[in-house]
């Protein structure tokens with residue numbers, strides 16, 4: 095039976111493939127007293143052998159599809175299985191306690207995990223706890239004869255269906271086979287959705303129930319433009335979506351013609367359309383889509399992709415690669431924004447009631463100056479290779495900005511004393527405006543910063559008090575609400591009064607409803623997922639900034655709601671398309 099599920103359209107594009115459920119099976123068991131210990135140990139050994147041969151297969155496949163580094167994780171798992179201290183202890187437990195293998199495995203692994211986690215002075219050993227957890231799950235699945243999903247073993251085209259995907263799950267998806275993903279929870283600006291857009295994988299999030307509605311291998315269609323997942327599509331559905339996919343491909347081909355064009359409006363005003371990137375690898379997408387700058391380099395992925403804090407030299411190489419890759423075009427690098435939904439296994443953060451309101455971004459950097467100074471030195475050294483702009487995330491107060499800039503200046507002085515080159519002429523230092531307090535006081539900040547970049551992903555969630563990743567409050571996550579528009583306008587006006595430039599690097603900068611409003615307000619730089627650049631450049635071409643000022647007037651003063659503004663812009667663009 096065909097069934098259509100609605101969710102939040104998170105990444106454009108269409109896909110048709112069987113579902114691959116990335117859902118953990120039930121691994122619960124009962125404690126049983128056993129009589130035949132020898133038979134139980136044999137059962138345990140068989141499960142360990144099966145887990146080991148499965149790991150060999152996964153390792154080989156991961157090496158081919160994801161690379162050697164990802165594959166090595168599975169070597170670590172195999173080593174645990176081959177460690178007599180671990181397996182011997184489980185066998186001993188079966189013998190001594192006369193319990194079933196499941197219980198013995200659980201008891202021993204719980205002890206090992208606790209022991210590793212207690213090694214707070216040895217990050218490497220602490221991380222082994224996660225490996226023991228993974229290996230235990232695998233052996234348990236064989237004891238219970240249920241199968242674990244193994245995404246690294248995917249060798250045919252699939253649509254991933256999951257409750258949620260973390261940014262690191264998303265990073266491990268192999269684009270060759272993963273044609274789309276659909277999740278139960280999440281919002282359009284959650285980081286997994288942002289990554290889906292940079293990988294150009296169609297995605298729908300926040301369907302609520304997809305993991306319950308779909309079965310492994312069930313045929314499905316994903317419409318990432320409209321946020322619809324169709325299960326067991328009929329022939330007519332397949333035809334309908336094929337047509338939509340073809341139209342979309344045609345539209346994209348039209349946009350592609352603008353790849354080397356400048357971003358100019360119908361009245362001849364030029365704006366910078368820039369790309370958001372997460373790693374130097376994303377430069378390919380940025381350049382392929384004709385980015386005029388990098389408006390946001392989220393450096394936290396450099397920290398997340400590493401097993402330990404990245405060294406100054408490692409960071410320097412990454413920043414230099416991006417600056418050189420952009421050949422003199424501006425590159426805004428944001429200092430580490432860890433916390434919220436982004437974690438580092440080697441930097442344990444306190445458990446918090448509200449991680450998005452807690453210890454994150456610049457708050458960590460100012461506290462852990464060892465980490466911050468290393469990053470700033472790497473950035474300064476890289477500044478000699480291009481046009482660098484350093485940006486601090488989550489600035490709430492002027493004092494925070496002054497302190498961060500003070501530390502930067504201290505590092506500059508040290509480099510100078512050491513005779514190490516950095517850009518002393520053109521380097522700019524700016525902040526993200528993503529906390530309402532900073533948006534309100536933009537006039538004060540504008541006197542001290544070189545630029546602003548408005549982070550609407552967070553600015554909207556903090557202004558509306560609606561978690562950006564929570565589908566239950568997504569109705570409150572309103573980019574065009576007059577309150578948000580007024581805040582944005584206040585920031586742009588304040589910056590321009592002081593002769594400073596303003597960009598936007600939140601997802602709203604690439605939003606077709608938002609762009610006309612931002613053009614009307616005079617926003618200078620628009621930074622977005624690379625895949626949105628050509629669509630936005632095409633839209634700009636048809637709009638006149640003078641005319642758009644009327645639209646801004648109505649949207650900020652007359653309209654009362656997000657929906658009204660959405661309609662207002664659509665109608666306006668229809669009537670004023672040049």
Ligand SMILES: C=C(OP(=O)(O)O)C(=O)O
Pocket residue numbers: 390392431528548549550551552553599600601
């Ligand atoms: C660009 C932003 O930062 P991030 O999405 O990384 O929080 C934002 O908050 O708008």
Ligand SMILES: [Mg+2]
Pocket residue numbers: 528549551552
């Ligand atoms: Mg943010």
